Amino acid sequence: MIGHRFRGTGLILVAILSACLTGCGSTATGAGSTNGGSTGTSSALSGKVSVFAAASLKSTFTKLATEFERVHPGTKVALSFAGSSDLVTQIIAGAPADVFASADAANMDRLVTASLIDGAPANFATNVLTIAVPSANPASVHSFADLAKPGVKVVICASQVPCGAAAKTVEAATGTTLKPVSEESSVTDVLGKVAAGEADAGLVYVTDIRDAGGKVKGIPFDAAAKAVNTYPIATVEGSKNKRLAAAFTALVKGSTGQRILASAGFGKP
Amino acid sequence: MRARAGGGYDGIPAWIYAIAAIGAVFVLLPLAAMVVRVDWPNFLTLVTSESSLTALGLSLRTSAASTTACILLGVPMALVLARGTFPGQRLLRSFVLLPLVLPPVVGGIALLYTFGRQGLLGHTLQVAGIQIAFSTTAVVLAQTFVALPFLVLSLEGSLRSAGQRYEAVAATLGARPTTVLRRVTLPLVLPGLASGAVLSFARSLGEFGATLTFAGSLQGVTRTLPLEIYLQRETDPDAAVALSLVLVAIAVLVVGLSYRRPLAALVETRTR
Amino acid sequence: MTFQVEADIAARGFSVSLQVAAGETVAILGPNGAGKSTLLAIIAGLLRPDSGAAQMNDKVFFDLNGSPEIWTQPHERGTVLLAQEPLLFPHLSSLDNVGFGPRSAGMSRREAHGLALHWLTEVDIPELADRRPAQLSGGQAQRVAVARALAASPDLLLLDEPMAALDIDSAPLLRRLLKRVLRDRRAIIVTHDILDALMLADRILVMDQGRIIEAGPTREVLERPRSNFAAGLAGLNLLTGVVTGDGALSGVGRSGGAVSDPAGSRGAGRDPDGRRRAGDEGGDRVFGQLDASALPGQQGIAVFLPSAVSVFMEPAHGSPRNSFRVTITDLEPHGGQIRIRAGELSADVSASAAADLGLEPGIEVYFVVKAAAVAIYPADAGPRDR
Numbered sequence: 001m002i003g004h005r006f007r008g009t010g011l012i013l014v015a016i017l018s019a020c021l022t023g024c025g026s027t028a029t030g031a032g033s034t035n036g037g038s039t040g041t042s043s044a045l046s047g048k049v050s051v052f053a054a055a056s057l058k059s060t061f062t063k064l065a066t067e068f069e070r071v072h073p074g075t076k077v078a079l080s081f082a083g084s085s086d087l088v089t090q091i092i093a094g095a096p097a098d099v100f101a102s103a104d105a106a107n108m109d110r111l112v113t114a115s116l117i118d119g120a121p122a123n124f125a126t127n128v129l130t131i132a133v134p135s136a137n138p139a140s141v142h143s144f145a146d147l148a149k150p151g152v153k154v155v156i157c158a159s160q161v162p163c164g165a166a167a168k169t170v171e172a173a174t175g176t177t178l179k180p181v182s183e184e185s186s187v188t189d190v191l192g193k194v195a196a197g198e199a200d201a202g203l204v205y206v207t208d209i210r211d212a213g214g215k216v217k218g219i220p221f222d223a224a225a226k227a228v229n230t231y232p233i234a235t236v237e238g239s240k241n242k243r244l245a246a247a248f249t250a251l252v253k254g255s256t257g258q259r260i261l262a263s264a265g266f267g268k269p
Numbered sequence: 270m271r272a273r274a275g276g277g278y279d280g281i282p283a284w285i286y287a288i289a290a291i292g293a294v295f296v297l298l299p300l301a302a303m304v305v306r307v308d309w310p311n312f313l314t315l316v317t318s319e320s321s322l323t324a325l326g327l328s329l330r331t332s333a334a335s336t337t338a339c340i341l342l343g344v345p346m347a348l349v350l351a352r353g354t355f356p357g358q359r360l361l362r363s364f365v366l367l368p369l370v371l372p373p374v375v376g377g378i379a380l381l382y383t384f385g386r387q388g389l390l391g392h393t394l395q396v397a398g399i400q401i402a403f404s405t406t407a408v409v410l411a412q413t414f415v416a417l418p419f420l421v422l423s424l425e426g427s428l429r430s431a432g433q434r435y436e437a438v439a440a441t442l443g444a445r446p447t448t449v450l451r452r453v454t455l456p457l458v459l460p461g462l463a464s465g466a467v468l469s470f471a472r473s474l475g476e477f478g479a480t481l482t483f484a485g486s487l488q489g490v491t492r493t494l495p496l497e498i499y500l501q502r503e504t505d506p507d508a509a510v511a512l513s514l515v516l517v518a519i520a521v522l523v524v525g526l527s528y529r530r531p532l533a534a535l536v537e538t539r540t541r
Numbered sequence: 542m543t544f545q546v547e548a549d550i551a552a553r554g555f556s557v558s559l560q561v562a563a564g565e566t567v568a569i570l571g572p573n574g575a576g577k578s579t580l581l582a583i584i585a586g587l588l589r590p591d592s593g594a595a596q597m598n599d600k601v602f603f604d605l606n607g608s609p610e611i612w613t614q615p616h617e618r619g620t621v622l623l624a625q626e627p628l629l630f631p632h633l634s635s636l637d638n639v640g641f642g643p644r645s646a647g648m649s650r651r652e653a654h655g656l657a658l659h660w661l662t663e664v665d666i667p668e669l670a671d672r673r674p675a676q677l678s679g680g681q682a683q684r685v686a687v688a689r690a691l692a693a694s695p696d697l698l699l700l701d702e703p704m705a706a707l708d709i710d711s712a713p714l715l716r717r718l719l720k721r722v723l724r725d726r727r728a729i730i731v732t733h734d735i736l737d738a739l740m741l742a743d744r745i746l747v748m749d750q751g752r753i754i755e756a757g758p759t760r761e762v763l764e765r766p767r768s769n770f771a772a773g774l775a776g777l778n779l780l781t782g783v784v785t786g787d788g789a790l791s792g793v794g795r796s797g798g799a800v801s802d803p804a805g806s807r808g809a810g811r812d813p814d815g816r817r818r819a820g821d822e823g824g825d826r827v828f829g830q831l832d833a834s835a836l837p838g839q840q841g842i843a844v845f846l847p848s849a850v851s852v853f854m855e856p857a858h859g860s861p862r863n864s865f866r867v868t869i870t871d872l873e874p875h876g877g878q879i880r881i882r883a884g885e886l887s888a889d890v891s892a893s894a895a896a897d898l899g900l901e902p903g904i905e906v907y908f909v910v911k912a913a914a915v916a917i918y919p920a921d922a923g924p925r926d927r
Contacts, residue, residue: 085503153403155485160504181403182485183492185500193485197387198402434628440615441585441622442693444645449616452641456632 054103121232123269131219139200158183166227173226315511324497332473335412343420351428377482407484412473420465427461467527548593555751568742586615621695627686629674642693660688680711698728784841829915840920849914850888861912
């Protein structure tokens, strides 16, 4: 699992999701195309665009891909979701990505430093932490300070990953010291522990709560604003279809994209 | 290549050697690639950081504990499977070997729903004041779960190939079943038991998925070396590679030990 | 002070009943698959029969006829099994191997070692006490195995072809050793070798197809075999028939009697494949020395040595003698002579005689034996054991 040095293309798992999700895309016809039509020849768009996106963007980008294919018939969006750092490693190793959407600036900067980004990345969304508790909330957690109460089993991300770094920032800002029972390496592991009822509370992103269904309840807290996570998006240098990549980026940044992201809980950049 | 010194005709076609060589390269090349990738000037610093040493120590401690658990549970299981006759024996063997083919994450989920707070035994354990989730015990449980089949399989094979003739002789000489087990059966299969234990240890050391799912990850408590590597990879790939090499070295050492003849000889002289 | 066992295993057609007195050694002989080892396994407690019972003195080994059934575990029976292979525990020294039985009985390590050394001395190899089994020759290992068996002070020693795996030099040594240690010891020895029976046993049992078909004191069985197998062991030709008033045996080869596969049962006179056929002079009657106990009309057995048989190309006349027309099946060297086999009968002639007559497989000759060289006795000298 360590030190992947991919050469070639065959080893990347590409999830192609084309199922239309209900409740999306039925309104605002044409909004996507007008925003994305920077070249003015949107009808000529064709081919496949490969989008590498952070795992937390899974549900929103799946909707956006469907919308993109609807607005631009004849195009195909191939989505690949993973942790941002994994995606960066894969792109550096030569994975054929056209668009990269990162969950934090640090990982995007790694690609910029590696000269693998075409132009400048643009921020398209923000995300903040929230407290996740099992729907029954057995430990009666209602505020960030409650997390430090003795006996409350709190799970957070390890400081090496973005969600953990954000948690540390909030801790510093509030002057609260958490004694987590586990420091997971991904936010999904935090969510999993809370959803399974093993942990009394966890720190996850606002958007994660909506993905977890009814098993987990989110408790917003003010200090979350101290650690806002910004999502940048960019076209990957060496993309074979930069026009298509630019069109997809435009969709994300445009009104349709922003609407879908907002409905999932993301904030504006 | 066929006429090696001291070996006569071996009956293996030359092209088989060629394919076998490709197979060997397939296994060894990634290891070599990793060795090449290691940041050697900083290697010592990387692997002796506080978090690394803590993770290594935890890994060794938990693996030793789970190997002990494997021996305590696995020896009777192997004996019953190899020597006993009871209905459902075949079925039991298949199920015992299940963790061997199960994705470790699935094992972790299964353990979670057994020993977790909301699990099958969770309430009972909680009443008894036993908290398993997020504890080192959970790590040992996860490791034992995935490593047990290695011990059972290895020992059962030894028991079968050893046969029961020595045991029959011992019994007619007046030894009661427990004496036969202690003085004849176990010494006879000691090499098999030793290699089974070593394999279990190696498997415990490498356990990742079940631990991550079931036990969590906290430095000094549940974050074993593989979890530490997984985490380091996020920010410090050099540390991850260096630690990986440490794990590979330990695995090579451990597996090498179990297949070395001198070990069997050592074991034999110890039983005097 | 008697050991007795009766056991049946329906699936194997095994049904045996046997008694062994204190101090008595019984040899069990029989062809492969006769059930000899099965019998030992049942007695040792390694195999459970369908039904039956076994008891030594007051100790019940098993009783599967009563209710509840009784089954004593092997380690509580006081029977020790010595097999064809020594099966010394490879991880223990000779001394610890021999001391295994006493240690299992609760003796201290020191005492057990003392006793073990005594028994190693008894089998003449005290100097091998510290050796591992891997460092012993086959004969040495089997000696250690004997010492180990005896050190466990068994009430009944079971030996399953103990000499079979030994080389030709080691076997006589071990046989002499066994003769010494088995004296006045209750033992059952399964063997293929008549020499073992002669030297070691007081009594012989012959088993075939899961049953005891013949039993008696060693000497008697060898002198007066009642089965083809025993006759073969004793090196005798054996014919069965019915005792007649004039001291002969009639209907030879056509009667069953105690013999499961009587020689020449295919019928006299027309047998094309070389089986013994009654001579045309005597019909299917065999003349011989009739035992006083044989009564007319009784099943009888006639035996004679191959060396008493003369081979002629023509029927030999002159009374009293028997002449059998046979077809030669095989010729083989036999102690300086040539053994002529014709089906189940054999004759020993000198090499020069065989050459003079031009004997070879396939030709028809006459086996002639004087009546004085043939012993006839009753077939049903009821065996004590079944």
